Amino acid sequence: MRSACLRNARPTTSATSPLLPFLAPRAFAEAQRHTRQDDRRSQKEQETKSRSGGGNVLACNGKERAALGARYSDIFSFARQQLRSYSTEGSNGALPRTGGRISFRPSQRDGKLKMEQAEKEGMSVIPRRTIRKVAAVRAIPRRTIRKVVSVWGKVVPWRSQGFQRFSAHSQPGLGGQSKRPARRKTVPISDGRRQRQLKVIHKSLHAYQRRELPQIQKEPKIMDGRYRSLQRRILALSAPKVRTLTLYEPFNTLRRKHITMAFAALDRKVYARLNRRAQPIFLQHLPDCASWTASLFSSGAATEPDQVWRHWNTFDDEIRECYWPHLLIYLLDKFPHRAQYFLQALTHRPSVESLDLCIVADAFENLARGYVNRSWKSVARENLQESKDQFIPTFYHIFREHLAPHQRICSQDLLFCVAKLASLEDFRRIFELMKKSGTHLGHDVLLHYTNTFAKAGDFEQALSCLEIIVKGAPNDEARVQLANEQKFRWSCALTLHRSMMNKDAYHETTGIVATLVGFGVKLDILLYNVIMRNAMEAGDVDTAFKVYNTLDENGLKPDKFTFSTLLHGCTMTTEPVAFNDFADYCAETAKEMKDPWLAADYLYYQYVRLHRESRNTETSLGRTQQLLQSYLQFFSPRPLEPFWAVHAGSSRARSDGVLTESTFMDPPPMALYIMLQLEILKASSTDKEQVWALYEKFLELVITNRDPILSKLAKNPIIWNTFLLSFCRIHHFEHASQVIRDMPISGAQPNVYTWNILMQGFFKNQQMQAAERVYEIMRSRGIEPDQFTYEVMLRGYARAQHVRKVGEVMEHFDEEERLDSKLLQDLARVHDQRRVLHELEKARVRREQRKEMEAQAKEEKEKRRWAPPEFAPLIKPKEGVNGKGGLNLKPLIEPGSRPGFRFVSVSKK
The missing domain is CATH 1.25.40 (Serine Threonine Protein Phosphatase 5, Tetratricopeptide repeat)
Known part of the structure; x- marks a missing residue:
């Protein structure tokens, strides 16, 4: 039997264990939930599609995967079509059906009436079917409740699915820019906050001039990145009203203050705090910058540095020398995902003679902070991701060739953002270069x-x-x-x-x-x-x-962390009963410190100790009263009383030897989870219908938000997985499907353990196609299977004598991973052992070939990514040789010719 109490306290899901394992209390408190709205929206859109039919779970094509986003209720109807029957005695058909599918989402009008009626009644008594409908209405995202939005002068209804935010007749921007036209947003700025921030920046500047400026002797202070950053902040915060900066003058006559102010305007886009405190600075770019950009990045040159460099060298010398900062600032303002390709062309000779490295370093700082803060909402996601992946190699090559000799030219914020954008291997390479060049950190x-x-x-x-x-x-x-x-x-x-x-x-x-x-x-x-x-x-x-x-x-x-660390370590040992005296001392310390998490650690210790002492379920159920008394030493019984009222055979709280209500501590979510798990286990051992009653009471409390501790626990999928495991054990797969549908009500999302429990339940019930369907749905939702997922599949295929699929699953096992003894016994029960050995050998060969191909592909990708850009010469040899035996070199641009996109100098206009 798989051990329920693992060393690292992972909540591995096994329907064979009498109690569902769980995380340690402090680890549970520090765990992060993945509840991004984009993920919920993508899952919602995927769930509207469904398909029928099984197939190979490990070799499904793209067309099949496109139709995997069905609701789990389709699994139940799918299995019924395959003439499979589930053991759902006593369920009484709790859910209404429409066309073979579970119908649980009412119309908005009916849902609104139900909600108003429920609110008037105070949600005191809610029928079972009404709970489903109220939950469905509350699960609707807030975006679907909005009435109308104005888009391009038209008023259209807002929908969560299939809604196009922009008109189909609008022209797209250059290189995937957003179709929405730019609008000036003037937000009122508090003058007091601006003045206070300005005083802080002035104080930092004075401290910098007193401490670090005396160390800079060889180079002017403008070559220090920190000095330039402080000057930009001062210029941005010093203006009491909105300003407009016109960039028309050539670079040789443009003042340094104008360049600094231009970058200050760009900083407001990537620094949220500066945007809230400084008045807006609107940039008026040179009108020719738009046509220059169109010619510079024509023919898909955004990802080809050589083509950008060639197009740049066809410009007039006067334009390249006098207006390259204007074009760079224009790209950072309008098309930031193309700016770094222009930087590659600028830093490769022959380009410009008057290259100002301070402007190049500030441009990299603006790009790095924009990538970290995801500031550019107007750029298409795929274009932004492509340029973001290429940012670190581009910065590395330009830093090594141009910026490294100047130790203080890069600002500290740029060096800070580089560590956030680079992977560990990339950052090691950059850090070694910084140490070698003596960069100031x-x-x-x-x-x-x-x-x-x-x-x-x-x-x-x-x-x-x-x-x-x-x-x-x-x-x-x-x-x-x-x-x-x-x-x-x-x-x-x-x-x-x-x-x-x-x-x-x-x-x-x-x-x-x-x-x-x-x-x-x-x-x-x-x-x-x-x-x-x-x-x-x-x-x-x-x-x-x-x-x-x-x-x-x-x-x-x-302190309390010392006792929690030691107590949790004692809990994870093979013999936790040996540390009973220290655990009792920790319990007394928790009462003195009034630390609920240390008390939860003690409760977890008692849970594990009782489980280790009595492996069988009946003896464990007989000692739940002892665990309840341990709970009542610290925590209030208030969150458990609604469940005691539902379950007639549940343990009641006794007031003998417990604290008064005023001295109780609020239980952490993990402590409440331990007690709820015991209630579910006891209900499933006495009456199977009691589990469904407990679940309905739990759902009612979550929807009405009566108990904040229970609502906080419901945001984590671990408690939902407990109910799901109980229903799968008693083969109530209709209730199990309802649990998965109800999870988004509290913000929880099914994780890999959820699908492992469900898949294992179908395999145990010999529902092979339904189990494969669960695997496909899990992969379609972007959840990667873990090692236990493949163990469940391997055990199910071995018991069903599917030798070929056993070999396909073994391909995903790591060679260094030792198989469980139970799993080896299931493999030994396969009748055709010779074929099993043959399939295992084929799986080993395929696994080695796949790993080798993946390693080669990764190496080639990194090699291409880190290779310096190759710039072909501006002249190319003509085919054939002349009469004197030498090569005829024909220039790409004939002398006296005029290319199609050469521009007249703006200064002459």
Whole structure:
């Protein structure tokens, strides 16, 4: 039997285990939900399509996958068409049907009447069918409730599906720009906020001039990126009203202040805080910039640097020398996804002689911050993603050739954004180049680089960044003070903790601690907690408690995180009952500190201990009263009382030896989840219909939002998966489909564990095609299967004697992954063992070939991505040779000829 309590507390879904495993309480609190509106909208659109028919689950074509977005209710009707019957005794047909499909979404008018009636009654008593309809109405996105919107002078209704935001007759912008015309938005700016921010910037400028300007001796201060950034902020915040900047003059007569103000106007688009505090600056570009851009990027030249460079060299010399900043600023303002291709053409010779590297560095800063903040809503997503992927290699080549000799030319914000945009391998390459060239990296940027390397588990590079920081201190006293700042200590703790991403690197903990102490870091309770957590994750319980016992000797007092770390580590051991005394001490500490999460950790310990002591379900159900008493030591029974009223055989709260209502703590969502899981388990063992009654009460409480703790728990799919697992165990797949449909009511979305539970239920009930259908729906919704998904499929195909599909599933297993003993027993029960061995060998060969092809494709892609742009010469050899034996070189542009897109100088106009 698969163990219910895993070492890392993953909520693996197995219908064979008597209790559904779950995350640790603190891990549950820190988990993030993926509830982006775009994902919900895409799922909603996919669910409107349906298809019937099975097929190979691992080799479905694109046409089949396009029709996978059906609601899960189609699985039930699909299986009925295949003359399969489900074991749904006692369900009484709880849901109305229309044409073989479950109808649960009423019209808006009926839903509105139902909602008004329910609100008048206070939602005190809600029939079962009314709950479905009210939930469906509340699940409608807010966008579908809007009446009308004005689009291009027309008033059209707003729909959530099939609505085109723009007119079909509108002309698209250049290179995928949005079809909506640009509008000037003038938002009232608070003068007080603007003045306060201006004082802060002036203070930063004075501090910069006092500390860092004396260090700059060889180059002027305009070559410092931080100085230019502060000047742009001052120019943007100093104006009390809206301004308009006209960029008509040539570059040789254009003042530096105008260039700075132009970039200040561009910064308002990519910096939200500056946009809220500074008055708008509208740019009036040279009228010829539009025609220059059209000619420069003609014939799909946006992704071909060589073509852009060729077109750029056909311009007049006067235009290229005097108006290249105008064109660059115009591209950053109108077509930012094309600006970096123009930068490649500018920095390759022959281009311009008067190339100002400060403008190039500021352009890169504007692009980097725009990519990080996703500021350009008017650019098509595919064009923006293409230029974003190419930004890091472009910056690397131009930085190496032009910007690296100037150590302070790049602003700190640009260096900060590079770490956010680059992958780990790309960032390592850029960081090595920065160290080699001696690029000036500020204190905060180095801490950000430390955190970037630490989160990826590269503690060696993280320690090198910390070493650069402490070496910059002028003396030992300043070094110790710098090493004990809060940000520095948090980066040290992150580096130490994330070094355990590889379990084999536990022996490096001692060396990392010694290095931090060498930097001057004084070990506090934060770092001691990390050391104890690393020991617990590695299974070294003795070392963790030795460190805990030395806290008093070092003058430190353990906090709530110390007890939670140790208690959770004791829970994950093979014999948690051995630490019963320490767990009781943690319970008393939780009462004294009034920490609900430490109390939840204790409740989790009791749950695991009782489950380990009694493996069979009946004995576990007999000890639920003991777990309930542990719950009532800390938390209020109020969230559980509605479920006790529904389930007649449920355990009741007793007031003997418990706290009063005024001293109760509000239970965290995980503590409530543990008790609800026990209620569901007990209801499923006594009366199967009681589970459906508990679910309806749970849904009613979630819809009416009576209990905020329960509503917060409902936002996580883990509690929904518990009900889903119970229905799949008793083969009530109609109720299971209803659970999946009701999940979006609270904002939860089905995850990979949801589909694993459902798929396993169908496989256990010998519904092969329905199980494959679940797999296809999961893939169509963008959810990648995990290792347990393939284990469920392999076990189902082995029990059904489908040898060929067993080989197809084995292709997705990792060679280093050890198969479960139960799974090996299922494979051994296949009748044709010779064919099984043959299919397994074929799967191994296909897996190796696929990995080799993927590695080659990835290597070729990275090689092409990082290869410097190739610029062909402007002259090409003519075919054949002349009479003297030399090659005839024919220029691409004949002397005296006039190309079709050569422009007359604007200054002559």
